[in-house]
Amino acid sequence: MSGDEQVPFADALRSVQSLLLSGPDLEDLLAKVADVAAKIVEPPASCGITTRYDGEPVTLVASDPRAALIDERQYSLREGPCLDALDSGAAVEVPDQERDRRWSRYGVAAQELGVKASLALPLVVDGSTIGVLNLYGYDRPDTFSEADRERAVAYADQAARTLALAARSVRQSQLGAELEQALASRSVIDQALGVLMGQQRCDARTAFELLRRHSQNNNRKLRDVAADLVAKLTGQPAVDSRAFESGLERPPGSGDAGA
Secondary structure (H helix, E strand, O other): OOOOOOOOHHHHHHHHHHHHHHOOOHHHHHHHHHHHHOOOOOOOOEEEEEEEEOOEEEEEEEOOHHHHHHHHHHHHHOOOHHHHHHHHOOOEEEOOOOOOOOOHHHHHHHHHOOOOEEEEEEEEEOOEEEEEEEEEEOOOOOOOOHHHHHHHHHHHHHHHHHHHHHHHOOOHHHHHHHHHHHHHHHHHHHHHHHHHHHHHOOOHHHHHHHHHHHHHHOOOOHHHHHHHHHHHHHOOOOOOOHHHHHOOOOOOOOOOOOO
């Protein structure tokens, strides 16, 4: 659970509707949508936003590290409510994770991560699913009441429209660059969380809160704070670790074997 108080639904919708008027970049827009989504249910849950990029599911933003981890566990296992919602364009609810038998491997992983119930809501625009808003509850089975589900579905619909309008306001090439930036930011933030977990001997959630608090206190973007932390430790600028996996960039100091 995020620990924050529930946001009244009317306020949540007004918040989303005002995002375009405030003019944030796509990364900030997505982060705000995830943060508000986590708070429209009671008790507050955590939220990850999934889309497909280069044919693979990715989490663009999450309200906290655990939501991102649960999303990514589904990607690695190739099963789970998030992926079913992304493929089908229909909402997928898990009222009681312990009793659910639809995804054997994910079911075990979700319980290990403390998930009691979840709700995966497709973000649909003009009949096409552009992503999924994932809500995870950790307090008890049947976390989401009928009223919670109705609010979440209405919020997901409004969020999808907001994101679609944001996408249409820029050229496709610019949107691609924004998406790349969002993914690169997640990579740098994950590296900084690892640093803090080692230094403070704490879990990922505590590390994220430390990083976010520093970001808020200094009025700086989370990615910039994370990049400074990584650079301070390594003496090198933070880089997007996905580049190593794709072979686009080699880690500093790596030579050509056999040369």
